[in-house]
Amino acid sequence: DAGVTQSPTHLIKTRGQHVTLRCSPISGHKSVSWYQQVLGQGPQFIFQYYEKEERGRGNFPDRFSARQFPNYSSELNVNALLLGDSALYLCASSHRQFGEKLFFGSGTQLSVL
Amino acid sequence: AQTVTQSQPEMSVQEAETVTLSCTYDTSENNYYLFWYKQPPSRQMILVIRQEAYKQQNATENRFSVNFQKAAKSFSLKISDSQLGDTAMYFCAFMKYQASGTYKYIFGTGTRLKVLA
Numbered sequence: 001d002a003g004v005t006q007s008p009t010h011l012i013k014t015r016g017q018h019v020t021l022r023c024s025p026i027s028g029h030k031s032v033s034w035y036q037q038v039l040g041q042g043p044q045f046i047f048q049y050y051e052k053e054e055r056g057r058g059n060f061p062d063r064f065s066a067r068q069f070p071n072y073s074s075e076l077n078v079n080a081l082l083l084g085d086s087a088l089y090l091c092a093s094s095h096r097q098f099g100e101k102l103f104f105g106s107g108t109q110l111s112v113l
Numbered sequence: 114a115q116t117v118t119q120s121q122p123e124m125s126v127q128e129a130e131t132v133t134l135s136c137t138y139d140t141s142e143n144n145y146y147l148f149w150y151k152q153p154p155s156r157q158m159i160l161v162i163r164q165e166a167y168k169q170q171n172a173t174e175n176r177f178s179v180n181f182q183k184a185a186k187s188f189s190l191k192i193s194d195s196q197l198g199d200t201a202m203y204f205c206a207f208m209k210y211q212a213s214g215t216y217k218y219i220f221g222t223g224t225r226l227k228v229l230a
Contacts, residue, residue, distance in 0.1 A: 033218070042117075042204050042220035043158070056216045088156060104150075104158035 004105035006091050012111045013081050021076040021108045025093030032074040035090040086112045115140045117207050119221035126195045127229050134190045134224045136205030145209040147188045153201040195228045
């Protein structure tokens with residue numbers, strides 16, 4: 001079975017632009033969560049979606065939004081990009097909502113110039 | 114607010130030796146989960162071990178085991194018979210379910226482990 005897939009793997013944007021990151025969970029997994037990992041730090045929780053509903057939100061501004069589709073894939077959108085948004089964005093999936101082992105993708109490296 | 118602290122930014126160990134990575138956390142909750150994740154240079158996070166707070170027995174996965182001290186809010190990871198493939202960043206993580214029906218996931222800043230041949 002395929003693991004968690006994220007696209008694109010690398011992305012370069014300029015300040016003020018908008019970006020959409022995509023994630024496909026492992027087949028059968030209904031929960032998708034997003035994390036931002038700035039160089040040298042641990043991942044920061046952004047969102048969790050379960051059964052297409054938002055079930056968790058970290059301390060990120062409203063410029064960050066996400067959604068989950070009927071096939072359980074997910075998109076993370078970031079508007080009005082700032083230099084500080086440069087980071088590795090990780091997506092993880094799990095079968096259930098809470099307490100389960102997370103399976104991570106390899107991430108999208110976003111650079112904002 | 115919950116916090117997760119990993120006080121060892123870097124550690125090294127000789128191949129086949131044992132190493133312990135430290136993690137402390139702060140919470141007023143009674144029911145939560147703790148995890149250790151490994152992030153090799155490929156950047157893909159991999160679960161190493163998981164512990165439910167309501168379980169007193171320490172979790173074990175092959176060469177990996179934890180020392181969970183709930184009262185002290187300590188959750189250390191012991192790696193026995195270290196292998197070169199264990200070289201990676203290791204993150205301690207805390208998860209709790211909130212009254213709002215959502216959950217919160219907090220990671221520490223990581224410990225970079227290097228296994229020496």
